Amino acid sequence: MDITPQVNGVAALRRKVRLVALIDSAERAGLAPLPVQRLHMFAFLSNVLAPVWDMPVLDGKVFKRRGGPFYPVLQHDLDTLVGSGVAIISSLGHVLDEQKRWRLEGSYHLHRAFADRILNRIGDFEEERKFLGFLEELAFALSSLSDEDLDKATSEDATYSDPIVDFGNVVDFAEWQRKNSTAAAAAQFERFLPRGVRADNSEKLHMYLRHLQTRIHGGR
Amino acid sequence: MRQMVNFPILNRLDITDYGLFPGSDVAGTGLHAQFNAGLTLVIGANGLGKSTFVSIIYRLLTGPFDIPALAGQINLGNASLDATELPRYDRSVFAQRVADGARNAKARLSFQLGSHALVVERQLNNLSLSAFEVDGSTRELKEEAFQNEVAQLVGVWSFGDWILLLRHLVFYFEDRRALVWDASAQRQILRFLFLPAVTARKWTENARTILELDSRMRNLSAATTREQRALAVSEFKTQSGQDIRQQLSELEKEQTADEQQRDRLNDDVAGLEAQRQQARLRVLQVEQEHESRFREMERARLTSISARFPNLSETARYILAQLFTDKTCLVCGTVVPAAVEEYASRVERKMCVVCGTDLSGIGRDAIPAEIADKQIEIVSASLKSLQQDLDQARRLLEEVRIQYQSHLNRIEQLEANIAERSNQIESLIKRLPPGEMELHRQRTELAAMRSRVGILREELGEMRQVFSSFMEGVRREMAVQSEDVKRSFDQYAEGFTLELCHLVWSSRKAQLGQTGDFIEFPAFDVEMTGTDFQTAVRRTGPEQVSESQREFIDLAFRMALMSACGSSGIGTLVVDAPESSLDAVFVGRATNVLSRFAIGGGGNNRLVVTSNLVEGQLLPGLIKSAMTDTDKHSRIIDLFGIAIPTAAVVKLREEYNQLRVRLLNDTGARN
Numbered sequence: 105m106d107i108t109p110q111v112n113g114v115a116a117l118r119r120k121v122r123l124v125a126l127i128d129s130a131e132r133a134g135l136a137p138l139p140v141q142r143l144h145m146f147a148f149l150s151n152v153l154a155p156v157w158d159m160p161v162l163d164g165k166v167f168k169r170r171g172g173p174f175y176p177v178l179q180h181d182l183d184t185l186v187g188s189g190v191a192i193i194s195s196l197g198h199v200l201d202e203q204k205r206w207r208l209e210g211s212y213h214l215h216r217a218f219a220d221r222i223l224n225r226i227g228d229f230e231e232e233r234k235f236l237g238f239l240e241e242l243a244f245a246l247s248s249l250s251d252e253d254l255d256k257a258t259s260e261d262a263t264y265s266d267p268i269v270d271f272g273n274v275v276d277f278a279e280w281q282r283k284n285s286t287a288a289a290a291a292q293f294e295r296f297l298p299r300g301v302r303a304d305n306s307e308k309l310h311m312y313l314r315h316l317q318t319r320i321h322g323g324r
Numbered sequence: 325m326r327q328m329v330n331f332p333i334l335n336r337l338d339i340t341d342y343g344l345f346p347g348s349d350v351a352g353t354g355l356h357a358q359f360n361a362g363l364t365l366v367i368g369a370n371g372l373g374k375s376t377f378v379s380i381i382y383r384l385l386t387g388p389f390d391i392p393a394l395a396g397q398i399n400l401g402n403a404s405l406d407a408t409e410l411p412r413y414d415r416s417v418f419a420q421r422v423a424d425g426a427r428n429a430k431a432r433l434s435f436q437l438g439s440h441a442l443v444v445e446r447q448l449n450n451l452s453l454s455a456f457e458v459d460g461s462t463r464e465l466k467e468e469a470f471q472n473e474v475a476q477l478v479g480v481w482s483f484g485d486w487i488l489l490l491r492h493l494v495f496y497f498e499d500r501r502a503l504v505w506d507a508s509a510q511r512q513i514l515r516f517l518f519l520p521a522v523t524a525r526k527w528t529e530n531a532r533t534i535l536e537l538d539s540r541m542r543n544l545s546a547a548t549t550r551e552q553r554a555l556a557v558s559e560f561k562t563q564s565g566q567d568i569r570q571q572l573s574e575l576e577k578e579q580t581a582d583e584q585q586r587d588r589l590n591d592d593v594a595g596l597e598a599q600r601q602q603a604r605l606r607v608l609q610v611e612q613e614h615e616s617r618f619r620e621m622e623r624a625r626l627t628s629i630s631a632r633f634p635n636l637s638e639t640a641r642y643i644l645a646q647l648f649t650d651k652t653c654l655v656c657g658t659v660v661p662a663a664v665e666e667y668a669s670r671v672e673r674k675m676c677v678v679c680g681t682d683l684s685g686i687g688r689d690a691i692p693a694e695i696a697d698k699q700i701e702i703v704s705a706s707l708k709s710l711q712q713d714l715d716q717a718r719r720l721l722e723e724v725r726i727q728y729q730s731h732l733n734r735i736e737q738l739e740a741n742i743a744e745r746s747n748q749i750e751s752l753i754k755r756l757p758p759g760e761m762e763l764h765r766q767r768t769e770l771a772a773m774r775s776r777v778g779i780l781r782e783e784l785g786e787m788r789q790v791f792s793s794f795m796e797g798v799r800r801e802m803a804v805q806s807e808d809v810k811r812s813f814d815q816y817a818e819g820f821t822l823e824l825c826h827l828v829w830s831s832r833k834a835q836l837g838q839t840g841d842f843i844e845f846p847a848f849d850v851e852m853t854g855t856d857f858q859t860a861v862r863r864t865g866p867e868q869v870s871e872s873q874r875e876f877i878d879l880a881f882r883m884a885l886m887s888a889c890g891s892s893g894i895g896t897l898v899v900d901a902p903e904s905s906l907d908a909v910f911v912g913r914a915t916n917v918l919s920r921f922a923i924g925g926g927g928n929n930r931l932v933v934t935s936n937l938v939e940g941q942l943l944p945g946l947i948k949s950a951m952t953d954t955d956k957h958s959r960i961i962d963l964f965g966i967a968i969p970t971a972a973v974v975k976l977r978e979e980y981n982q983l984r985v986r987l988l989n990d991t992g993a994r995n
Contacts, residue, residue: 165604165608167605167608167609167611167612169612174612174615176611176612176614176615177611179615183646183654184654184657186639186642186643186654187643187646187653187654187655187657188654188655188657189655192639193639193642196626196641196642198619198620198622198623198626201616205612205613205616206616206617206619206620206623207615207616207619208619208622210642266800267800267803267804267829268796268799268800268803268831270803270806270828270829270830271828272609272828272851272860273605273828273829273830274601274604274605274608280600
């Protein structure tokens with residue numbers, strides 16, 4: 105029985121493609137180079153907000169850490185992207201986190217010569233193009249937050265910060281359960297628009313991120 | 325608003341005219357115990373009445389009432405938690421221990437509930453009330469009045485909750501439930517500790533309504549099945565439609581077999597679901613730990629390399645570090661142990677990794693490299709072991725996932741078979757000749773029963789959904805308070821176990837009744853490191869820790885609940901014979917934890933410990949840490965001088981005396 109997450113298979117390729125798209129979107133929105141923690145936060149939000157854009161969720165669960173979401177398997181994919189020259193890491197270092205565990209510190213940006221070839225091909229497929237559009241919109245929405253706010257984003261996210269799930273437990277929003285409070289909250293904002301006005305998907309994303317910002321600054 | 329419960333604070337106990345505690349010339353007649361803030365130690369030998377002493381206090385507070393379900397270790401999830409009057413035999417339990425039937429014996433307890441002073445006095449022959457006062461004012465001598473007033477002053481909505489509080493938090497009986505491991509008991513305790521009385525009541529009443537309906541539905545369903553069989557038999561007996569009846573009989577048999585198998589599988593799914601959650605959590609935990617070790621190793625490699633490798637770009641250094649760490653080339657994805665060996669040897673010989681230039685003589689700072697090299701050795705072993713843990717955890721998750729899915733598939737298939745067969749049965753029954761009046765009546769009745777079962781099932785489903793939503797709101801509300809309990813637990817547990825041990829706010833899925841979907845109930849779980857585990861692991865049952873740890877993790881949990889949920893963090897803990905489950909090494913630590921509770925609660929906690937005269941550090945340790953030379957005598961209730969001596973005590977009095985003097989006086993109590 106093969107139990108190791110695939111390094112070279114289709115699933116790994118999908119994760120890597122998403123990573124390239126993610127860093128690309130961040131660069132376009134002026135968020136790059138993207139520090140490790142922020143990249144994982146971005147990955148988490150892209151999972152949890154995917155239903156708002158009618159996109160499939162790539163990973164429907166995350167281990168809840170005090171320092172914010174962190175996907176070890178995704179980090180391994182990033183390592184291989186660096187190795188293959190698609191991504192470049194800078195400000196490399198190692199730090200002890202709040203649980204006295206070592207983690208990588210560094211910021212990522214794309215090596216355009218390699219990455220653009222991938223991104224151009226992704227753009228040839230409708231579904232992938234739609235996904236790129238979603239990530240780009242999410243990155244732009246995130247870019248309206250200050251660096252400080254970006255680092256606090258998940259601490260106020262409706263799914264990740266739900267006190268019902270303690271640190272050290274699994275936040276399951278789309279793997280074995282269907283309970284995505286983030287997507288539900290984003291969908292709810294339409295209610296506050298004038299009667300008859302519909303919010304499109306990107307407006308929902310922006311409204312949700314504005315809501316996060318308000319919460320970070322103590323508003324409700 | 326945050327719920328606060330008033331735990332009882334014991335002040336004084338007087339037992340008079342009870343044959344088991346005649347008293348002495350020195351101590352006076354009867355038994356008189358003053359419970360000052362801090363520790364009170366009750367010492368004795370087997371048969372001198374230590375447990376009776378504790379039981380009398382307990383019965384003064386409960387009267388002749390208890391919750392029958394608490395007597396065993398049954399799951400409390402579906403049990404009635406109403407306070408029920410004790411049978412006559414149990415009410416006379418103290419009378420049975422003495423020759424005069426405790427005819428004139430009385431016990432009187434003074435205690436506090438919040439700012440209110442209460443006095444309760446009972447006849448020991450039948451537990452009836454002989455006095456009840458609140459703040460100096462006499463109250464009606466009726467159990468109902470006592471129960472209502474006590475529950476109100478405690479801050480719980482029912483006397484049953486008061487009994488739960490006493491049994492699971494205040495009294496640490498020998499036949500106790502380990503609250504921290506017992507999800508069904510824990511959820512009931514958290515219910516009244518964390519929630520306002522009105523919400524706690526709503527929880528209980530709604531759950532009870534569902535349980536009653538579930539029971540009615542199952543009874544009716546069973547009756548329907550019986551009726552269906554009776555009808556089949558009646559129809560079989562008639563002459564016409566023989567072939568149809570034959571088919572019916574076979575279908576019925578198959579239907580019963582499938583239904584039984586489906587029920588069995590449904591029962592298994594509950595356990596598999598818990599295992600599946602556990603296995604996934606373990607994988608994610610180990611992945612995090614593995615990642616951290618991997619980066620630690622990588623850092624050490626980087627340090628080692630950078631000390632010998634000038635002007636190397638960060639990306640190149642990173643790639644090399646990764647190559648050294650998992651032997652995989654990040655550029656082409658190939659596993660290259662030979663290249664790693666060669667590069668490692670160059671590092672070892674202080675040569676440039678890529679071009680082989682000898683760097684040993686150019687004055688590089690060797691210290692960080694050497695430290696990093698040592699670090700590499702240490703981390704490499706644990707990384708290897710973690711990789712095995714991770715493989716094992718992933719394998720287990722995959723196994724459980726497959727098993728779970730296969731159960732679900734099988735249940736789905738069975739459900740489809742049952743539904744299809746049910747239609748076939750219905751249609752066969754319709755094809756039977758009309759027959760006699762009786763058959764017709766039976767068929768009509770059966771149809772009505774089936775319809776009623778369907779309605780009840782639907783009603784139950786709706787009620788369970790409402791309850792599930794209510795429970796989600798409740799869990800969210802309770803999560804806020806859980807932080808205080810976790811903090812407090814850390815403080816108590818730290819003193820006892822050498823392992824890292826903490827609580828995690830969690831949830832447990834359980835059925836309400838014997839049918840229907842699982843509902844998530846609140847619970848605390850214990851996570852603990854151990855010799856076999858690199859990381860803290862969820863311990864879901866008492867069998868997953870040692871016996872000493874088991875007892876004191878549970879004790880620390882109770883203490884944490886009391887200090888986090890009690891008004892002003894004050895409480896009383898009555899521990900009967902803690903020495904019985906401790907090995908000698910842990911006694912010192914246990915003493916420390918108990919003493920910390922004794923002096924906690926702003927100096928107002930009460931800790932009552934009963935113990936035999938046992939060798940070891942328990943008694944001297946407790947006396948030393950929680951008593952002074954001046955207050956020692958008022959804090960020790962010496963049953964050797966109060967209780968009627970047993971034959972062993974009479975015969976071995978001198979030996980007991982010597983041991984008692986040695987244990988009680990050679991302690992170096994605080995001044």
